[in-house]
Amino acid sequence: MNRKELETELQAFFDGTLEEQKLDALQEVLRRDADARACYREYLLLHHALSFRAKGEELMPLPARTEQPAPPPAVARFPRRQLLATAAVLMLAAIAGAVAWSHAKRPPLRYVASPGTDISVSHEFETAQANPKSPYLEPGSRLEIGDGTMELQFASGVRGIVRGPASFTLARKDLLQIEKGTAWFQVPEKAAGFKVSTPDLILDEGAAEFGVISDPSFLSEVHVFGGSIEVTNRHGHKYRTRVPAGRAQAAADSGEWRDIPVRRARFLTSLPGVEPESNLIVGKEYSTTQYAYANEVSDDDLLLGIAPVTSGWRLQNDADPIELTDGIHGGGFEKNPGDKVQGTWTAVGATAEYQLGAGPQGGGFDLTMVRSIADWENVGFGNQAWTMEVKPVGGDWMPLTTVSYEPLNAQPLSGGGATKVTVTGKDGRLARGIEAIKVTAGRVPGSVGHGFVWRELDVFGTPAAPSGAGHTPPP
Known part of the structure; x- marks a missing residue:
C-alpha cells in the first residue's frame, strides 16, 4: 500500500x-x-x-482581521513550499496541544474493574493519560481481561459491562473492536452513532440495549433487549440486517444470519461486588491414537434414548446427531456395515436440545458429570469445541460450560487422534433441578470445515426432589 x-x-x-x-x-x-x-x-x-472545531471551539484563535494595503511588489516572499511546511508544523503543534488539553478535559473512555479482576492495558500513544495506572483509554488503547468483570463508561454516555476472558481495542471514541469477550451495552439517544465490531460482525447502533458475544471458537452473537440495531456479517455474502428488541442473531460463516434464542442471563448489567468463584472442574485428555477412549462411552446416562431437537448438523456419510448419545463409540470410516460414520459430524453452530423432563419426583435432575469424546483418523476431526446450556424446571436457559480443546492442531491432516473432556463440580454437583440440556457445536481451527466427529456426549445425574430454591447451576 x-x-x-x-x-x-x-x-x-x-x-x-x-x-x-x-x-x-x-x-x-x-x-x-x-x-x-x-x-x-x-x-x-x-x-x-x-x-x-465542529463544536465551535477554535484550536488556533486568530485576531480580528483588518484590511491592509497590498504589499509592494518588491517585498520578498518565502517560497510556497517553505511557507506551507512552516504552517503545517505550527498547525500540528497547535493541534497536539489542543488534543492533549481536550483529552485531559474529557477522556473518551473510563473503566472500572470489579475486585480481583486481572487486566492488562497497552496504549498506542504516550500521553498524560496513557500510563499503566490510569483508569482511562484513548483511541489506540487495548485492554485484556483474564478473570473478572469491567465497566466501561464512555464520555458520550454509552455504558458497558465486559466479562472476561476478553480483549478489545478502542479504535475511535465511538468504535470499540472486541476480539473476544461477553459484553453488554446501553447506548443513549445522544450516542446513537456508537459502533461495536468483532471478527465476525459490525454493529451500527441507534439508541439500544444489547449484548455481544465474541469467541474465536464460536459464532459471534448479538442479543437485543431494547431498541434495535443494524448488524453486518463480515463473512461470505456480508448480509446486513436489523435486529429488533427481543431477538438474537448469530453471524454464520456463510455471511448469512441465524436466529438464536435471546439469552439475557449471559450478560451482566452491573459490576458484581465480589467475583463469583467457579464451581466447575474441567479435565482434558488427548491421544494421537484413535479409539483411545472407545471403552469410556456410557449406555446408562441421562441422555441415552432421548431423541433431540436438532439443527445445522452435517448428515453426509450416515452421520447423525442421534448417535451422539447412543452409548456406542464406533470405528473408522465404513468400519461399520451400513453406517459409514458411527458418530455425529458437526458444523459450526449446530445445536441439539434434550428434554429430560421433570423426573420421577417433579424436581428435574441434579447433574453430576459431563463427559465428551471426539475421535477420528485424520483431518483434525479429533478436537472438540462446544457450549452447554441448562434449563431448570420452570426457569430460563443458563450457560453451564464452554469447551474449546484443540491439542491435535499440530498434527498433519493425515494424522488422527482423540480427545476427552470431563466436567464435574467442586461440591459434587454441576447444576440442580434441570429439565433440559442444549449443546451448540463450535469452530475447530484447522480442521476441514471447522468441524469434528463427536463420538459421544454423556451426562450423568440423579432425580431431584422439588424445591423452591436452588434450581440453578452454580457459577
Missing part, C-alpha cells in the same frame, strides 16, 4: 466510510509498518482537531 492509498483509507476510516473488507488489511499494515502508524497518528490528531 503506497502513501496515497494509505491516506485515502485512513481518511475513510475516520469518516466512518471505510469498506469493511478493507478494515482488516488496513489494521495489518498499521501493525507491521512504523511509517504507516506515524501517518495514522497525524490523521488522528487532525480528526480530533476538526471534531473540536
Whole structure:
C-alpha cells in the first residue's frame, strides 16, 4: 500500500466510510509498518482537531482581521513550499496541544474493574493519560481481561459491562473492536452513532440495549433487549440486517444470519461486588491414537434414548446427531456395515436440545458429570469445541460450560487422534433441578470445515426432589 492509498483509507476510516473488507488489511499494515502508524497518528490528531472545531471551539484563535494595503511588489516572499511546511508544523503543534488539553478535559473512555479482576492495558500513544495506572483509554488503547468483570463508561454516555476472558481495542471514541469477550451495552439517544465490531460482525447502533458475544471458537452473537440495531456479517455474502428488541442473531460463516434464542442471563448489567468463584472442574485428555477412549462411552446416562431437537448438523456419510448419545463409540470410516460414520459430524453452530423432563419426583435432575469424546483418523476431526446450556424446571436457559480443546492442531491432516473432556463440580454437583440440556457445536481451527466427529456426549445425574430454591447451576 503506497502513501496515497494509505491516506485515502485512513481518511475513510475516520469518516466512518471505510469498506469493511478493507478494515482488516488496513489494521495489518498499521501493525507491521512504523511509517504507516506515524501517518495514522497525524490523521488522528487532525480528526480530533476538526471534531473540536465542529463544536465551535477554535484550536488556533486568530485576531480580528483588518484590511491592509497590498504589499509592494518588491517585498520578498518565502517560497510556497517553505511557507506551507512552516504552517503545517505550527498547525500540528497547535493541534497536539489542543488534543492533549481536550483529552485531559474529557477522556473518551473510563473503566472500572470489579475486585480481583486481572487486566492488562497497552496504549498506542504516550500521553498524560496513557500510563499503566490510569483508569482511562484513548483511541489506540487495548485492554485484556483474564478473570473478572469491567465497566466501561464512555464520555458520550454509552455504558458497558465486559466479562472476561476478553480483549478489545478502542479504535475511535465511538468504535470499540472486541476480539473476544461477553459484553453488554446501553447506548443513549445522544450516542446513537456508537459502533461495536468483532471478527465476525459490525454493529451500527441507534439508541439500544444489547449484548455481544465474541469467541474465536464460536459464532459471534448479538442479543437485543431494547431498541434495535443494524448488524453486518463480515463473512461470505456480508448480509446486513436489523435486529429488533427481543431477538438474537448469530453471524454464520456463510455471511448469512441465524436466529438464536435471546439469552439475557449471559450478560451482566452491573459490576458484581465480589467475583463469583467457579464451581466447575474441567479435565482434558488427548491421544494421537484413535479409539483411545472407545471403552469410556456410557449406555446408562441421562441422555441415552432421548431423541433431540436438532439443527445445522452435517448428515453426509450416515452421520447423525442421534448417535451422539447412543452409548456406542464406533470405528473408522465404513468400519461399520451400513453406517459409514458411527458418530455425529458437526458444523459450526449446530445445536441439539434434550428434554429430560421433570423426573420421577417433579424436581428435574441434579447433574453430576459431563463427559465428551471426539475421535477420528485424520483431518483434525479429533478436537472438540462446544457450549452447554441448562434449563431448570420452570426457569430460563443458563450457560453451564464452554469447551474449546484443540491439542491435535499440530498434527498433519493425515494424522488422527482423540480427545476427552470431563466436567464435574467442586461440591459434587454441576447444576440442580434441570429439565433440559442444549449443546451448540463450535469452530475447530484447522480442521476441514471447522468441524469434528463427536463420538459421544454423556451426562450423568440423579432425580431431584422439588424445591423452591436452588434450581440453578452454580457459577
